[in-house]
Each structure stands twice: as C-alpha cells, then as structure tokens.
Amino acid sequence: MSNHHDHDHGPTHTHDGKPIQEDELPSIEAQILETSVRELLIEKGVVSGEDIRRAIEAMDSRGESLGAKIVVRAWMDPEFKERLLNSSDDAIREFGINMSPMELCVVENTDEVHNMVVCTLCSCYPRPILGIPPAWYKRRDYRARAVREPRAVLQEFGTKLPDGKQVRVHDSNADLRYLVLPKRPAGTEDWTADQLEALVTRDSMIGVSDVRRPEEAAA
C-alpha cells in the first residue's frame, strides 16, 4: 500500500517557450525504506495498520472548507480578524485546530500588498487547516520560481497584478505555517456566510490567485 497521496487537482501550468521540469519520483530506496519502517513499526506493535489508515483518512478528509470558514469569519467579524492576525494560534483554536508544535502566521492581502506562500525546502503547508497540498505546490519548479519570479508564476495561474501592488512572497522554511487572508470582494456587504465561503478557494489561501469574483459564483 502506498502512502504517497499526490492529489493533482489542477491543470498543468505552462508558459510559452519554457519547458516544465518534471520532478523526480521518490527514489526506490526511499520507497523501500518507508515500507520497511512502516511494516516494522506495525510488527513491533508501536502502531497498528488501523492507526495508520485512520491518520490517512483524517488527512484526506480535510479540504479547503475549514480555511474558507476561517477567512469568512474574519471578513464578517473585525474582532476575530484582529485576533486571527495577531494571535493566530488562539484564534483557530475556536475551530478546533491545534497546529502545535508549529505556529500559524496569517498574512493579509490589502490594496497595497498581495501575499504568496511557498516552501522552498520541501512542502510545508498548513495541513491542519487546508489538508494536503496540491501536487504543483510540492514541485521544484514552483518552489524555485515562486521566490525568484513570483509575478511570472502568478501570471501562469491567471493572476495579473498591477505594478503598483507589492508582491510579498513568504518562504515557509521553519516553524511557521502560512495562511493568506484574501481581500473581501466589493459588493458582498450583505452576503451570508455560506455565500461568502463559496468564493474562497484553496489557491486564494495559498496566494497564487485571488478569491472568485462575486459575479462568477452562483448567488
């Protein structure tokens, strides 16, 4: 049984004239090592196969809906938004989330700044909130290019920003995990929480795109 859950939800992103570098598959040695260690742990009674299956199921069940709920709560409740930005770990505890030993860092998109998250070292991602990262987030081309040429990467995701707006890239390389708080679209002042949640996408909380436009979503 393979534990490599590579859910590739998005289309292949290409840029005219530039080849996409395919990442190497996990090495055979790494796969054998993983299988051996897992089987030994089960054989020695440290964990059971059922423990592992349940952990995978829990990870797989998390998607972006929890993140969307947090974002919408921040949009609708200024006091919560302040706590989310300044005491992030305490704020998300209200949603039953504990990131420990990591800490959450929430970065807010404004009229002046667009935030984008990457982990150049590996694939650090706020898994307790957003679940498993998309395959493109883990690939070398994203990890290398997001810090080096973020605007070109954003363009490939269909996100064009004016020159006047600052692009701020966050390299999630140590003990923090990042969530982008997108800007609430104009014209949604009297929308319900459910309607607003439908606008918030996983990619907007990573920072490669903005939320859905109100006119695109079914009201």
Place this chain on the structure above:
Amino acid sequence: MENKYNPGDKVRILQRNQPGHVRTPIYVRGKTGVIERVVGSFPNPELLAYGNPGLPYKMLYRVNFRQSELWPDYGGPSSDTLEIEIYEHWMAPA
C-alpha cells in the same frame, strides 16, 4: 530566552559553510534585510534532523528582504519583497 534582535533591526545573513541540515537557503546568505518579527525560540532543526533533541533552543525571526536585493536581475517592481524565517545564529547586525 532573550532575543538579540528586534523588529526594524537591519541584519545581514551570514555565509556559513555548514554541512548537514540547515534551514537558511543559499539565496538569502550574504544579503541584508530587516527583522519583521521575533517568532520565538525553537529546538535547533540542524540537530533535530539527526535525532538529536535540538538543545539549546534557538531564537527564530522573520526577516524581510527587497527582492531587488536578493536577485540582481529581479524583473518586478523594487517594492516587491520576500519574508522568510531565519535563526539568530545565522545573522549579524548590518
């Protein structure tokens, strides 16, 4: 544990020739940035990676860099920035 640096301090990332697991990518080494926040103290990942408890704890900061400082041929506006987590022992006052 006392933090040596505070938000707003200018710091230069050291060019340490250190083998093994490190969390300071090459693209920020030798570069000058500004402390954005003190994150707190954490076990040293350079030791944790080898099964060592990672003591003593190291102070971690978020550092803000201009992209034009990091990449000589950066294509975007000079106001674009990058923020990254750096441990205290990888910095010196700038």
